[in-house]
Amino acid sequence: MIHLEGITRTFQVGDQPVHALVDVTETIAEGEHVAIMGPSGSGKSTLLNIVGCLDRPTSGSYRLNGRDVGVLEEAELTNVRRHEIGFVFQFFHLIPRLTAAENVELPMIFAGLPKAERRRRVTTSLDAVGLSARIGHHPDQLSGGERQRVALARATVMQPQILLADEPTGNLDSQSGRAVLDLLDEMNDAGLTLIVVTHDPKVAHRADRIVVLVDGRIERRVRGDQIGEILAMLAEEDEG
Amino acid sequence: MKASEIFKFAAKSLTGHSLRTALSLLGVTIGVAAVVILTALGEGARLYVVNQFASLGTNLLIVIPGYTETSGSFGYGGVPNDLTLDDAQAIARLVPAARRVAPISMANDEVAYHERRRQVAVLGTTPEYREARQLDIARGEFLPAEEVHRGSPVVILGDKTARELFGGVEPVGKIVRVAGWRMRVVGVLAKQGVKMGMDFDDIAIVPVATAMQLFNQNSLFRILVQAHAYSDLELAKDEVRQLLIDRHDEEDITVITQDAVLSTFNAVLGALTLAVGAIAAISLSVAGIGIMNVMLVSVSERTKEIGLLKALGVGRRQILAAFLTEAALISSAGGLVGLGLGWLAVRVLVRLYPALPASPPTWAVVAALVISVGVGVTFGLLPARRATRLDPIAALAGR
Numbered sequence A: 001m002i003h004l005e006g007i008t009r010t011f012q013v014g015d016q017p018v019h020a021l022v023d024v025t026e027t028i029a030e031g032e033h034v035a036i037m038g039p040s041g042s043g044k045s046t047l048l049n050i051v052g053c054l055d056r057p058t059s060g061s062y063r064l065n066g067r068d069v070g071v072l073e074e075a076e077l078t079n080v081r082r083h084e085i086g087f088v089f090q091f092f093h094l095i096p097r098l099t100a101a102e103n104v105e106l107p108m109i110f111a112g113l114p115k116a117e118r119r120r121r122v123t124t125s126l127d128a129v130g131l132s133a134r135i136g137h138h139p140d141q142l143s144g145g146e147r148q149r150v151a152l153a154r155a156t157v158m159q160p161q162i163l164l165a166d167e168p169t170g171n172l173d174s175q176s177g178r179a180v181l182d183l184l185d186e187m188n189d190a191g192l193t194l195i196v197v198t199h200d201p202k203v204a205h206r207a208d209r210i211v212v213l214v215d216g217r218i219e220r221r222v223r224g225d226q227i228g229e230i231l232a233m234l235a236e237e238d239e240g
Numbered sequence B: 001m002k003a004s005e006i007f008k009f010a011a012k013s014l015t016g017h018s019l020r021t022a023l024s025l026l027g028v029t030i031g032v033a034a035v036v037i038l039t040a041l042g043e044g045a046r047l048y049v050v051n052q053f054a055s056l057g058t059n060l061l062i063v064i065p066g067y068t069e070t071s072g073s074f075g076y077g078g079v080p081n082d083l084t085l086d087d088a089q090a091i092a093r094l095v096p097a098a099r100r101v102a103p104i105s106m107a108n109d110e111v112a113y114h115e116r117r118r119q120v121a122v123l124g125t126t127p128e129y130r131e132a133r134q135l136d137i138a139r140g141e142f143l144p145a146e147e148v149h150r151g152s153p154v155v156i157l158g159d160k161t162a163r164e165l166f167g168g169v170e171p172v173g174k175i176v177r178v179a180g181w182r183m184r185v186v187g188v189l190a191k192q193g194v195k196m197g198m199d200f201d202d203i204a205i206v207p208v209a210t211a212m213q214l215f216n217q218n219s220l221f222r223i224l225v226q227a228h229a230y231s232d233l234e235l236a237k238d239e240v241r242q243l244l245i246d247r248h249d250e251e252d253i254t255v256i257t258q259d260a261v262l263s264t265f266n267a268v269l270g271a272l273t274l275a276v277g278a279i280a281a282i283s284l285s286v287a288g289i290g291i292m293n294v295m296l297v298s299v300s301e302r303t304k305e306i307g308l309l310k311a312l313g314v315g316r317r318q319i320l321a322a323f324l325t326e327a328a329l330i331s332s333a334g335g336l337v338g339l340g341l342g343w344l345a346v347r348v349l350v351r352l353y354p355a356l357p358a359s360p361p362t363w364a365v366v367a368a369l370v371i372s373v374g375v376g377v378t379f380g381l382l383p384a385r386r387a388t389r390l391d392p393i394a395a396l397a398g399r
């Protein structure tokens, strides 16, 4: 369970403070599927980074599975990222010199898993994203959709509880985007907590809940199927 | 995570960027090869000089007529007494530390065989001279053992003198004229080259008494004294000096040790090798800066990768280890290749100049390897630390 209480994140740009997040309080239950929407610069990525322990809040508390993340040392945060959280990025971030299999194997290597276990998991994970046939391909030999599916296999191969995706379909055509989203839904159905940052209503529509950020504050919470309201609100926001 | 896994990951990222890797490899290779070649040359020069001295004979004292305070310039302090054959015999008899004593008389004169004649150094001495100076005989024998004052009419020719006078004819047993006197050739020296400013290839050696008669000399040119061991040298020097002072009633001789000259040379050349090694070490440091640059480029090119690793839960230490391993791999590989190249170059050098016993000293080889890896890791540290300190979010965004 993710519990955010009064989270504020302020960046200092010169002598000008930028309030990326202001007093964000939110609870996300295990196995939930949450979409984060909002205009550009509203703090979506900042929020995701804090949840993913890549960034720390300026103030407020973040409890992950009952544990206060704010007091953890760097090494412990590394451990949390390794075992409890998976990331998927808009730009895939595959390492070009490594094959699909090696990219998926990477987190397991650094986590010290034995070779046999790694090989087994690489096969299952790539199988799960439908890329068994591409196991020895390098990223530049894969389509965008295939690359994101490799990234998805890599993000889940350590069997995390939470998957964070920042614009996972932002660089994909609608067809391969749909394939990725289907996979995400599938994993969520299997119990994975899923948090997706997106501009795309079709992506947000699949979520249980949509959280809307505006200027670093949570402006609205609605059910996924109430996407229409959000769209209207965001349109209003753009005018205003 | 096992070290072998870090190793594999580092190796893969090196082979994945082959041009960059090759360039920094080249830097270390050149640095290490430079250390090997330069120190080999320095060491070769040192050994060359030491060998030259050793071939002159070791543990030698040289007695020179005339007293001089410093052994640098031989200015006479008054008219010295003659340095005589009796002095030489007295040293042989009364100085226990003296193993061999060879009186020497010297002049330049003509040696002739039929119409062929040649101006050479004529050296008068005793059979002991051969051992003391380590002269090799090519044919025949050296001076006969005889009473020092006797002086039989025999001569030993230098290699070149024999060839010039006799051409293809066997010289041993023939009669030549030395300064107009008939003498029988009993031996020919093997080729010796120049030792201590003396050309032993163009020389005629006769018994010392013969030479003194020939040239009408009363005083010896030198007395060569060989001590039993290096440790006896100072003692022998004092005893010889004291004995001659007693016999002459004044200090009108100078005794110098050849080893003093040798050890000075040795020290100078040792310092030279060290200096050369230091220069080479500097070139290694330059190679290290090369590594640092390459690693810095590597880190900034791979910013996104580092950000990704952090997001995947790879720890700082692991990232540090991976980048340091890369640096160590480059530098040790470069070190080994440089060692091989340097060794090859030295082999070629020795082929070309066989007289120079060039070979890299072990300390230099070990130091080159240790320094190259050390340099790689040290200079790899800065970029590696930079990698670990990258903010993952900024790194992922490529900032």
Ligand SMILES: Nc1ncnc2c1ncn2[C@@H]1O[C@H](COP(=O)(O)OP(=O)(O)OP(=O)(O)O)[C@@H](O)[C@H]1O
Pocket (backbone or CB within 6 Å): A011, A012, A013, A018, A019, A020, A038, A039, A040, A041, A042, A043, A044, A045, A046, A047
């Ligand atoms: N490292 C930083 N230093 C300074 N300001 C930052 C930093 N990161 C984010 N910000 C600022 O914080 C605010 C929120 O940024 P964030 O990246 O979270 O927005 P976002 O909602 O993800 O936008 P987008 O939809 O364009 O990705 C922005 O005003 C941004 O300029």
Ligand SMILES: [Mg+2]
Pocket (backbone or CB within 6 Å): A044, A045, A046
């Ligand atoms: Mg964003």
